[in-house]
Amino acid sequence: KGARTLRQNGQPFRVNTPIQINADTKPQLEAVPVKAVDAVLTDGTFSASATLRVEYQ
Template sequence: MKKRLFFLLCTCGGVALAADDDITFHGTLVAPPVCTISGGKTLEVEFRDLIIDSINGDNGRKEVKYDLSCDSEIRDPDWIMTLTWTGTQTAYNDSAIETDVPGFGIELQHDGQPFKLNTPLTINATDFTQKPKLEAVPVKSVDAVLSDTTFSAYATLRVDYQ
Protein backbone atom coordinates (compact mmCIF):
# COMPACT_ATOMS: atom_id res chain seq x y z
CA MET A 1 0.00 0.00 0.00
CA LYS A 2 2.82 2.38 0.83
CA LYS A 3 4.42 1.62 -2.55
CA ARG A 4 1.19 2.45 -4.39
CA LEU A 5 0.74 5.72 -2.50
CA PHE A 6 4.35 6.70 -3.18
CA PHE A 7 3.93 5.83 -6.89
CA LEU A 8 0.67 7.79 -7.06
CA LEU A 9 2.26 10.85 -5.42
CA CYS A 10 5.26 10.71 -7.75
CA THR A 11 3.18 10.50 -10.91
CA CYS A 12 0.69 13.17 -9.86
CA GLY A 13 3.34 15.51 -8.52
CA GLY A 14 5.05 15.70 -11.91
CA VAL A 15 1.96 17.01 -13.71
CA ALA A 16 2.19 20.75 -14.36
CA LEU A 17 -0.83 22.87 -14.95
CA ALA A 18 -0.63 25.32 -17.88
CA ALA A 19 -2.70 28.37 -18.61
CA ASP A 20 -2.78 30.75 -21.56
CA ASP A 21 -3.48 34.44 -21.20
CA ASP A 22 -3.73 37.02 -23.93
CA ILE A 23 -1.70 40.22 -23.90
CA THR A 24 -3.21 43.42 -25.23
CA PHE A 25 -1.14 46.49 -26.06
CA HIS A 26 -2.54 50.02 -26.21
CA GLY A 27 -1.10 53.41 -27.00
CA THR A 28 -1.38 56.51 -29.10
CA LEU A 29 0.89 57.46 -31.96
CA VAL A 30 1.62 61.16 -32.08
CA ALA A 31 3.94 63.24 -34.19
CA PRO A 32 6.14 65.68 -32.30
CA PRO A 33 4.93 69.26 -32.52
CA VAL A 34 6.11 71.46 -35.33
CA CYS A 35 8.84 73.76 -34.05
CA THR A 36 10.51 76.74 -35.66
CA ILE A 37 13.51 78.89 -34.92
CA SER A 38 12.81 82.62 -35.21
CA GLY A 39 9.80 81.98 -37.41
CA GLY A 40 11.92 80.28 -40.06
CA LYS A 41 13.82 83.48 -40.86
CA THR A 42 17.56 83.57 -41.46
CA LEU A 43 19.49 84.59 -38.35
CA GLU A 44 21.92 87.39 -39.15
CA VAL A 45 25.01 88.04 -37.03
CA GLU A 46 26.87 91.21 -38.00
CA PHE A 47 30.44 91.45 -36.73
CA ARG A 48 31.26 94.77 -38.43
CA ASP A 49 34.97 95.59 -38.19
CA LEU A 50 37.21 93.12 -36.36
CA ILE A 51 40.80 94.00 -35.54
CA ILE A 52 42.86 91.12 -36.93
CA ASP A 53 45.39 91.09 -34.07
CA SER A 54 42.61 90.87 -31.45
CA ILE A 55 41.06 87.64 -32.82
CA ASN A 56 41.82 85.22 -29.99
CA GLY A 57 38.69 83.08 -29.58
CA ASP A 58 37.20 85.49 -27.05
CA ASN A 59 37.19 89.02 -28.45
CA GLY A 60 34.53 90.11 -30.90
CA ARG A 61 31.83 87.75 -29.64
CA LYS A 62 28.27 88.51 -30.73
CA GLU A 63 25.04 87.15 -29.34
CA VAL A 64 23.02 85.02 -31.74
CA LYS A 65 19.48 86.16 -31.05
CA TYR A 66 16.85 83.52 -31.74
CA ASP A 67 13.39 82.46 -30.64
CA LEU A 68 11.91 78.99 -30.37
CA SER A 69 8.26 78.22 -30.89
CA CYS A 70 6.43 74.91 -30.99
CA ASP A 71 2.82 73.84 -31.28
CA SER A 72 1.86 73.76 -27.60
CA GLU A 73 -1.14 71.45 -28.04
CA ILE A 74 1.11 68.43 -28.44
CA ARG A 75 3.78 68.37 -25.79
CA ASP A 76 5.08 65.58 -23.60
CA PRO A 77 7.51 66.42 -20.78
CA ASP A 78 9.25 63.08 -21.38
CA TRP A 79 10.26 64.09 -24.91
CA ILE A 80 13.80 65.36 -25.28
CA MET A 81 14.33 68.52 -27.33
CA THR A 82 17.70 69.31 -28.85
CA LEU A 83 19.46 72.07 -30.76
CA THR A 84 22.08 71.11 -33.34
CA TRP A 85 24.13 73.27 -35.62
CA THR A 86 25.78 72.15 -38.83
CA GLY A 87 28.19 73.66 -41.31
CA THR A 88 31.64 73.12 -42.79
CA GLN A 89 33.90 72.47 -39.81
CA THR A 90 37.34 74.07 -39.61
CA ALA A 91 40.37 71.78 -39.42
CA TYR A 92 41.52 73.43 -36.18
CA ASN A 93 38.32 73.73 -34.08
CA ASP A 94 35.44 71.20 -33.87
CA SER A 95 33.08 73.95 -32.69
CA ALA A 96 33.80 76.37 -35.54
CA ILE A 97 32.74 76.66 -39.15
CA GLU A 98 34.90 77.86 -42.01
CA THR A 99 34.44 81.30 -43.46
CA ASP A 100 35.37 82.25 -47.00
CA VAL A 101 38.73 83.46 -45.61
CA PRO A 102 41.29 80.63 -45.19
CA GLY A 103 42.35 80.10 -41.56
CA PHE A 104 39.48 82.17 -40.18
CA GLY A 105 36.31 80.69 -38.66
CA ILE A 106 33.31 81.34 -36.46
CA GLU A 107 32.89 79.31 -33.27
CA LEU A 108 29.42 78.94 -31.78
CA GLN A 109 29.15 78.81 -28.00
CA HIS A 110 26.22 77.94 -25.75
CA ASP A 111 26.23 79.55 -22.33
CA GLY A 112 29.95 80.30 -22.68
CA GLN A 113 30.94 76.76 -23.71
CA PRO A 114 31.94 75.56 -27.20
CA PHE A 115 28.95 74.11 -29.10
CA LYS A 116 30.35 71.24 -31.15
CA LEU A 117 29.13 70.94 -34.70
CA ASN A 118 26.70 68.08 -35.41
CA THR A 119 26.34 67.38 -31.68
CA PRO A 120 22.80 67.70 -30.26
CA LEU A 121 22.47 69.94 -27.22
CA THR A 122 19.59 68.99 -24.91
CA ILE A 123 17.37 71.94 -24.06
CA ASN A 124 14.29 72.49 -21.90
CA ALA A 125 11.29 71.43 -24.00
CA THR A 126 8.68 72.99 -21.75
CA ASP A 127 10.13 76.41 -20.90
CA PHE A 128 11.70 78.30 -23.78
CA THR A 129 12.69 81.16 -21.47
CA GLN A 130 15.48 78.80 -20.37
CA LYS A 131 16.89 78.32 -23.88
CA PRO A 132 20.69 78.40 -24.13
CA LYS A 133 22.41 81.70 -24.81
CA LEU A 134 24.22 81.36 -28.14
CA GLU A 135 27.23 83.47 -29.08
CA ALA A 136 29.33 83.56 -32.24
CA VAL A 137 33.05 84.05 -31.64
CA PRO A 138 35.69 84.78 -34.31
CA VAL A 139 38.57 82.26 -34.26
CA LYS A 140 41.64 81.67 -36.39
CA SER A 141 44.13 78.89 -36.88
CA VAL A 142 47.51 79.25 -35.18
CA ASP A 143 49.32 79.73 -38.49
CA ALA A 144 46.73 82.00 -40.14
CA VAL A 145 47.96 85.17 -41.79
CA LEU A 146 44.89 87.34 -42.19
CA SER A 147 44.61 90.56 -44.14
CA ASP A 148 41.96 93.25 -44.60
CA THR A 149 38.92 91.73 -46.33
CA THR A 150 35.26 90.99 -45.87
CA PHE A 151 34.11 87.56 -44.75
CA SER A 152 31.00 85.43 -44.57
CA ALA A 153 30.04 82.01 -43.27
CA TYR A 154 26.89 79.91 -43.36
CA ALA A 155 25.50 77.35 -40.93
CA THR A 156 22.20 75.71 -40.05
CA LEU A 157 20.60 75.68 -36.60
CA ARG A 158 18.03 72.92 -36.10
CA VAL A 159 15.60 72.10 -33.29
CA ASP A 160 14.43 68.48 -32.93
CA TYR A 161 12.54 66.18 -30.63
CA GLN A 162 14.31 62.90 -29.88
Protein backbone atom coordinates in the same frame (compact mmCIF):
# COMPACT_ATOMS: atom_id res chain seq x y z
CA LYS B 1 40.18 81.23 -39.99
CA GLY B 2 36.48 81.21 -39.14
CA ALA B 3 34.00 81.45 -36.29
CA ARG B 4 33.32 79.25 -33.30
CA THR B 5 29.94 78.91 -31.66
CA LEU B 6 29.75 78.82 -27.87
CA ARG B 7 26.92 77.81 -25.58
CA GLN B 8 25.77 80.12 -22.81
CA ASN B 9 28.27 78.67 -20.33
CA GLY B 10 31.20 79.42 -22.65
CA GLN B 11 31.64 75.78 -23.65
CA PRO B 12 32.15 75.01 -27.35
CA PHE B 13 29.01 74.03 -29.23
CA ARG B 14 29.96 70.74 -30.89
CA VAL B 15 28.52 70.29 -34.38
CA ASN B 16 26.17 67.28 -34.81
CA THR B 17 26.11 66.67 -31.05
CA PRO B 18 22.67 66.76 -29.39
CA ILE B 19 22.04 69.04 -26.42
CA GLN B 20 18.95 69.27 -24.25
CA ILE B 21 16.98 72.50 -24.52
CA ASN B 22 14.33 73.60 -22.07
CA ALA B 23 11.57 75.63 -23.78
CA ASP B 24 11.21 77.77 -20.63
CA THR B 25 14.88 78.80 -20.64
CA LYS B 26 15.90 79.28 -24.24
CA PRO B 27 19.59 78.69 -24.98
CA GLN B 28 21.89 81.57 -25.78
CA LEU B 29 24.50 80.88 -28.44
CA GLU B 30 27.46 83.15 -29.16
CA ALA B 31 29.70 83.34 -32.24
CA VAL B 32 33.31 84.38 -31.72
CA PRO B 33 36.02 84.85 -34.37
CA VAL B 34 38.83 82.30 -34.56
CA LYS B 35 42.08 83.41 -36.17
CA ALA B 36 44.97 81.59 -37.76
CA VAL B 37 48.08 81.52 -35.56
CA ASP B 38 49.97 83.99 -37.77
CA ALA B 39 47.01 86.35 -38.40
CA VAL B 40 46.55 89.80 -36.89
CA LEU B 41 42.96 90.80 -36.15
CA THR B 42 41.81 94.40 -35.88
CA ASP B 43 38.94 95.66 -33.74
CA GLY B 44 35.58 95.84 -35.45
CA THR B 45 32.35 94.05 -36.11
CA PHE B 46 32.06 90.77 -37.94
CA SER B 47 29.18 88.66 -39.13
CA ALA B 48 28.58 84.93 -39.24
CA SER B 49 25.65 82.74 -40.16
CA ALA B 50 24.61 79.20 -39.34
CA THR B 51 21.62 76.89 -39.47
CA LEU B 52 20.44 75.28 -36.24
CA ARG B 53 18.26 72.19 -36.62
CA VAL B 54 15.94 71.37 -33.74
CA GLU B 55 14.13 68.07 -33.27
CA TYR B 56 11.39 67.52 -30.72
CA GLN B 57 11.38 64.21 -28.84
